Amino acid sequence: MNKINLIIQREYLTRVKKKSFLVLSIVGPILFAALMIVPAWLASEDEDSQNVEVVDETRLFIGQLENSDEINFGYEFRSLKDAQEDLFSKEGKYTAVLHIPKVVVTHPKTVQLFYKDKPKGSSIDYMENQIARIMEDKKLQDLYNLSYDQVSGLRPKVGIVANKIDETGNTEAKSDKLAMILGLVLAMIIYFFIFLFGVQVMRGVIEEKTNRIIEVIISSVKPFELMMGKIVGIALVALTQVGIWVALSTGIYAGAVTVYGDDITNNQKSQIEQVESSNPVGSELANAASDGSIFMKIKNNMDTINFPLVIGCFIFFFLGGYLLYGSLFAAVGAAVDNETDTQQFMMPITIPLILAIVIAQVVMDNPDGQLAFWGSLFPLTSPILMMVRIPFGVDTWEVALSMGLLIISFIGTTAMAGKIYRIGILMYGKKPSFKEIGKWIVTKT
Amino acid sequence: MSSILKAENIVKQYAAHRALDDVSIDVPKGCIYGLLGPNGAGKTSLIRIINQITRPDEGQVFFDGAPLAPEHISQIGYLPEERGLYKKMEVGEQAMYLAQLKGMSKREAKQKLSMWFKRFDISPWWNKKVEELSKGMAQKVQFIVTVLHEPKLLILDEPFSGFDPINTNIVKNEIYRLKEEGTSIILSTHNMGSVEEICDQIALINNSKKILDGTVKQVKQDFKEGIYNIEFKGNMISFTNALGAACELLNSENLDGRISAKVKLAPNISTNDLLKAIVGQVEVFGLQEVIPSMNDIFIKKVGENSIKKEANDE
Numbered sequence: 001m002n003k004i005n006l007i008i009q010r011e012y013l014t015r016v017k018k019k020s021f022l023v024l025s026i027v028g029p030i031l032f033a034a035l036m037i038v039p040a041w042l043a044s045e046d047e048d049s050q051n052v053e054v055v056d057e058t059r060l061f062i063g064q065l066e067n068s069d070e071i072n073f074g075y076e077f078r079s080l081k082d083a084q085e086d087l088f089s090k091e092g093k094y095t096a097v098l099h100i101p102k103v104v105v106t107h108p109k110t111v112q113l114f115y116k117d118k119p120k121g122s123s124i125d126y127m128e129n130q131i132a133r134i135m136e137d138k139k140l141q142d143l144y145n146l147s148y149d150q151v152s153g154l155r156p157k158v159g160i161v162a163n164k165i166d167e168t169g170n171t172e173a174k175s176d177k178l179a180m181i182l183g184l185v186l187a188m189i190i191y192f193f194i195f196l197f198g199v200q201v202m203r204g205v206i207e208e209k210t211n212r213i214i215e216v217i218i219s220s221v222k223p224f225e226l227m228m229g230k231i232v233g234i235a236l237v238a239l240t241q242v243g244i245w246v247a248l249s250t251g252i253y254a255g256a257v258t259v260y261g262d263d264i265t266n267n268q269k270s271q272i273e274q275v276e277s278s279n280p281v282g283s284e285l286a287n288a289a290s291d292g293s294i295f296m297k298i299k300n301n302m303d304t305i306n307f308p309l310v311i312g313c314f315i316f317f318f319l320g321g322y323l324l325y326g327s328l329f330a331a332v333g334a335a336v337d338n339e340t341d342t343q344q345f346m347m348p349i350t351i352p353l354i355l356a357i358v359i360a361q362v363v364m365d366n367p368d369g370q371l372a373f374w375g376s377l378f379p380l381t382s383p384i385l386m387m388v389r390i391p392f393g394v395d396t397w398e399v400a401l402s403m404g405l406l407i408i409s410f411i412g413t414t415a416m417a418g419k420i421y422r423i424g425i426l427m428y429g430k431k432p433s434f435k436e437i438g439k440w441i442v443t444k445t
Numbered sequence: 446m447s448s449i450l451k452a453e454n455i456v457k458q459y460a461a462h463r464a465l466d467d468v469s470i471d472v473p474k475g476c477i478y479g480l481l482g483p484n485g486a487g488k489t490s491l492i493r494i495i496n497q498i499t500r501p502d503e504g505q506v507f508f509d510g511a512p513l514a515p516e517h518i519s520q521i522g523y524l525p526e527e528r529g530l531y532k533k534m535e536v537g538e539q540a541m542y543l544a545q546l547k548g549m550s551k552r553e554a555k556q557k558l559s560m561w562f563k564r565f566d567i568s569p570w571w572n573k574k575v576e577e578l579s580k581g582m583a584q585k586v587q588f589i590v591t592v593l594h595e596p597k598l599l600i601l602d603e604p605f606s607g608f609d610p611i612n613t614n615i616v617k618n619e620i621y622r623l624k625e626e627g628t629s630i631i632l633s634t635h636n637m638g639s640v641e642e643i644c645d646q647i648a649l650i651n652n653s654k655k656i657l658d659g660t661v662k663q664v665k666q667d668f669k670e671g672i673y674n675i676e677f678k679g680n681m682i683s684f685t686n687a688l689g690a691a692c693e694l695l696n697s698e699n700l701d702g703r704i705s706a707k708v709k710l711a712p713n714i715s716t717n718d719l720l721k722a723i724v725g726q727v728e729v730f731g732l733q734e735v736i737p738s739m740n741d742i743f744i745k746k747v748g749e750n751s752i753k754k755e756a757n758d759e
Contacts, residue, residue, distance in 0.1 A: 006545050014534065212529030216590070219496045219523040220546040426498070428527070439460065 003221045004229045011204065011233025016240060025241060029248035050119050052127075053094040055080045057102045064134045070123050073098075084114055098127065108135065179391035180364050182310065187387040189242075190318050191357050194383070197238045197322055198329040198349075202342065204230050205333030205425070214425045223422040227334075228414070231326045238322060242315075306393075313390045313399065320406040321383025324413055325349065331417035331437075334424030341431050352380035360388045367392040377402050379409035416441055447510070449474045449598050449629040450495065455504035457490050464490035465501070466653040472598075472631060472646075477624055479644035479661070480633040481739075483747055486650045488633050489526065492600055495631075496523050509597065519548040522596035526603045526633070528587055530575045537571035540590050547594040554593070561589045565615070580607045588616060592623060599623065602633045617643065637740035649743065651750045661739070668742045671710045672735040673719070678703050679727030687726040692719060703730060 015021060051072050056062055065073040076083065080099050086092040096115040103110050111131060113124065137151045205227075208214045217226055332345040359381065363372040367389045376386040376394075382402045386394070423440040424432070432440075450472040457465040465487045472478045482488050493499045495506060497518060506513040508520070530539055537558070544554035562568045565585050575583060584607045592599060604620070605613045620643065624630060632644060640647060640661070647664060649657040657664065672695065677684065681704060685694060691714050697706035710719060716732060723729065737745075 003546055006542065010542055014531075207531070211532055212525075212527045213531055215498070215525040215527055216523070216529075216543065216587075217546065218498055219521070219525070220518060220543070426493075443460070 004225050004232075007221065007226060007229025008233040008236065011230050012236050012240075015200070015234065015237045021237070021241070025244045026248075028241070028245045029252060050096050050115070050117075050123060051094045052096045052098050052113075053083050053086070054098045054100065055083050056100045058100055058104055060105075060138060061100055061131065061134055065127075065130050068123075068126055070120065071126060087114070087116060100131070104131075105135070108132070183367075183388040183391040184360065184364060186310070186314050186391075187357070187360050187384045190314070190321055190383050190387055191353060193238055193242075193318060194321050194325045194353060195350075197234050198325045200234050200237075201231055201326045202329040202333035203339070204234070205330050205421070206336065206339060206342075209334070209337060209425060209428075218425070223425060224418045227327070227330050227418055227421045231323065231330060234326065235319060235322055238318075239315075242318070310390055314387060316403060317383040317387050317406070320403070320410060324379060324383075324406065324410045325353070327410070327414040327417035331420040331424070334421040335427075335432055335437055336424075337428060337431070344431075353384070356381035356384035360384060363388045367394075373398070377405060379406045382406055419443075447474055448472055448507075449509055450631070451507040452491070452495070453505050453507075455491065455494060455501045455506070457487075457494065457499070458502050463653050465494075467504075468650065468653070468655045469504075470648045470655065470658065472629055474629050475624065475627055476645045477620070477630045477632055477643050479640045479647035480631055480650065481635075481637075481640060481647055481743060482650035483635075487653045488650055489602065491650070492523070492525075492602060492631070492633060495600060496521060519594060520597045522547075522591045522594065522599045524587065524591040524599075524601045524604055526606075530583060530587065532574070532576040534575060535571070536573050536575060536578070536586055539575065540586060540593070543590045544593050549594050557593050558589070561593060565589060581609060581612050584608055585612065588619070592619070592628075595628075597627075597629065599628050599630045600633070601630060603635070604632065605634070605636060605639060637738065637743055641739045647739070649746055651747050656750050657742075657746055664742060665736050665739070668737045668745070669734070670737070671712065673708050673710065673716065674705060674731075674733045674735050675708055675719075675723070675729065676700075676703055676705050676731040677723070677727040677729045683726040684723060687723045688719075689722065692722075707735065 049070050049072065051074060053074050053076055054061060054065060055078070056075070062075055067073055074094060076086075078086075080097065083094070083097045087094060087097060095117060096113055096119060099112045099114070101110050101112075108131075111128075113119070113127070133155075137148070140146060140151050140154075141148065208217070208226075221229075328349050332342055332349065335345055336342050356375070359371060359375050363369070363375060363385055366372060372385065372389055375381045376389055376398070383406065386399065386402050390399070419441045420437055423443070424437075448471050450470075452468065452470050455465050455468045456463070468487065468491060470478075470480075470491075480488050480491070490499070494501050495513070497513065497515065508514075508517045511517075534542075540558050541551070541554050544558065545551065549557070559568070562571065567582070567585060570578065570582065570586070575586070578586070588604070591601070601620075604616060608616060617639070620630060620632075632640070634640060644661055646660050647658060648655055659667070681697065684704070684706070688694060688708065691711045693709045693711075695707040695709055697704055699705075708719070710716070716734075720729065720732065
C-alpha cells in the first residue's frame with residue numbers, strides 16, 4: 001500500500017508541477033464561464049432589433065402589422081424611393097424598408113424587404129406570417145362578411161407552461177433551457193476530461209516503456225500496483241484541475257454578479273420585462289428577472305436546479321467514466337511501443353465516447369426517452385449521457401442502477417486491462433494483434 | 446557453502462515457445478555467478494522469475510533457504526538489460542523515488558544516496574534532469590539505484606554496456622567491493638572477457654536448457670584438449686619429423702626467427718615425452734599448456750548444441 005502511495009505521489013506531482021497544468025488551470029475557467037454565460041445571454045437578450053418602415057401601396061396593412069421583440073413597424077406614407085433614401089439620412093430612424101406592392105393580393109410573392117443589416121431568418125419568417133395573417137383575415141372578412149374583431153377572435157393565443165411533477169404532487173415549472181445547457185456542458189467536460197486524462201495515462205505507460213524504466217520498477221512493485229497508481233495519480237490531477245476550475249469559475253461568476261447585478265437601470269428592467277412577457281413559458285421567471293440584470297436572471301435560473309445533486313453526480317460519473325476508460329487507455333499504452341501505433345487500439349475505445357456525445361443531442365431533446373434510458377445505463381456511454389439527463393431530474397433508482405453498473409464494469413475492465421498491461425509492458429518490437437491481446441488476457445503470469 | 450539462491454527444475458512456457466526447460470541453478474553465497482548464453486536462450490526469463498516479475502510454470506526457487514516470497518524483493522537488486530530512467534525527472538528526486546519503492550525510508554535513502562553520489566563523483570548532478578545526462582552518466586545513476594538498498598543478491602544484466610573503459614573499471618571495482626562486503630552477484634553477459642575476469646562460477650544456458658555449469662576454473666580444465674604451445678628455434682621440417690605420429694601439429698607461425706607452434710598431444714603422451722622427442726632437433730624456448738578461453742568454450746558448446754538441436758528438429 002505504501003508503494004502505491006509513492007507511485008500516486010510521483011504521478012501526481014510530476015504532472016501538477018508542469019507548466020501546461022498551470023496554463024490549463026487558468027484558461028479553463030475563462031472558457032467555462034464563457035460557456036455558461038454566453039448561451040444564457042444569447043438566449044435572453046437580443047440587441048439587433050430592426051425598425052422597419054412599411055411602404056404599403058394597398059393600404060391594407062397599415063396599423064395591422066404587430067411589433068415583435070425583434071421588429072418594430074412604422075408607417076410614413078411616402079414613396080418607396082423616399083423611404084429607401086431615408087434609410088441613410090442622419091435623422092432616419094429606420095433600418096429596413098418593407099415594400100408591399102398593389103399586386104400583392106393576386107401575387108403574394110411580390111413583397112420586398114430592403115435592409116442595411118441583414119435581419120435574422122426568423123424575422124423574415126415573422127413578417128411573412130404577419131402579412132399572410134392579415135391577408136387571410138381580410139379574405140375571411142370579405143367572404144363571410146365578418147367584423148375585424150370576429151376574425152381575430154378566431155385565433156386564440158395559446159401558451160404551454162411545462163411543469164415537473166413528483167410523487168407528492170409538488171409541481172415545479174422548470175427552465176429547460178438552463179438544464180439543457182448545464183447538462184450538455186457537464187457532459188462535454190466529462191467527455192473532454194476522459195480523453196485528456198485517459199490519453200495521459202496511455203502516454204505515461206508508453207513513456208515508461210520507451211524509457212525502459214518499466215522493468216526497474218516492476219522488480220520493486222507489482223505491475224497492477226503501478227497501473228493503478230498511475231490511474232489514481234492522474235485522477236487526482238484531474239480532480240485538482242476541476243477543483244481549481246470550479247473555484248475560479250465561481251469567483252468569476254460571483255464577481256460578475258456583484259459588478260453587474262447591482263447595476264440596474266430602468267431601461268434594462270423594462271427591456272427584460274418585455275422579453276419575458278412575450279415568452280409565456282418563462283413568465284414565472286419574469287418577476288424574479290425584472291428586479292435584476294441579465295446576470296441576476298442567470299442566477300435565478302440556476303436556483304431552480306439542484307446543484308448539490310448535479311455536482312455530486314458530476315464528480316461520480318466523471319471519476320467512474322475516467323477510471324473505466326483510464327484502465328482501457330493503460331492497456332492500449334502497454335500493448336504498443338510508441339504513440340503512432342496506438343491508432344488501431346484507440347478506435348474501439350473512442351467510438352463509444354464519440355457515440356455518446358452524438359446521442360447527447362438526442363437525449364437533450366428527449367431526456368426520458370428510450371435512447372436516453374438505455375444510453376445512460378450502458379457503462380461506456382453512461383458517464384456522458386446520464387450527466388446530460390441529471391439536470392432535468394432522473395429517478396433515483398435509475399441513477400443508482402447506472403452507478404452500480406459503472407462500478408461493476410470499472411472493476412471488470414481494470415482486471416482485464418491489468419492482465420494486458422502486465423504482459424504488454426515487457427513486450428517490445430512487433431505490434432500485437434487483437435488476437436494476441438486476447439491471449440494475454442487468459443494467460444497466467 | 447550455503448546458497449543464496451537455488452532454482453530447481455524451472456519450466457516456463459510462453460504460448461508456443463518454451464523459454465525455460467527444466468533449468469536448475471545454485472548460486473553460492475558471496476560468489477559472482479555468471480549466467481551465460483546467446484540471445485534468446487532464456488536468461489532474461491530466468492532472471493524475471495528470480496525477480497518475481499513472472500512466475501515459473503513448474504519448479505521452485507529458494508532465496509536464502511526459504512521459498513521465494515514477496516518480502517525478498519527488498520533483498521534483491523536488479524539492473525535489467527533494458528534499463529532506463531524517467532527522462533523528465535531530476536536525478537536526485539528519481540533516485541529517491543526508486544529507493545523508496547525498494548522499501549527504504551526517506552532519510553536512509555537520502556543519506557546513502559549522498560554517499561554513493563560522492564563515491565561516483567556525481568554529486569553536482571542531483572538537480573539535473575535525466576535527459577541532460579550522457580548515456581554513461583545515466584548508467585552510473587542506474588547502478589547506484591540498483592545497489593543502494595544493500596541487497597543480499599545483486600542481479601546485473603549486461604552491466605557494462607554503455608560504459609567507456611574508465612567507467613567500466615569503476616563499476617568493476619564496485620562489483621568486487623560489493624562481493625567483499627558479502628553480496629552475492631548474478632552477472633548475465635555476453636562479454637566473455639569479463640566473465641573470465643570476474644566470475645567464480647558460471648551456468649551456460651542455450652535453447653532454454655542449461656548445458657553447462659561449474660566453477661570457471663573447473664570448466665576450463667574440463668575443456669582442455671591437450672594442446673600445447675611450443676616456442677623454438679630451428680628447422681620446421683625436423684621439428685615436424687620429431688613429433689612423429691603421436692602428436693598433431695595444428696599450426697605454426699614465425700615470430701622474429703623463433704617459431705611458435707600449437708601441438709595436440711595424443712592422450713598417452715606426456716609433455717616430457719614430447720620434450721624428449723624434440724630437444725635434439727630444435728632449440729626449445731618455452732612450452733605452455735593452452736587453456737581454452739571462456740569465449741572458445743562458449744562458442745564450442747553453443748555451436749554443438751545448436752547443431753544437435755537442428756538435427757533433432759529434423
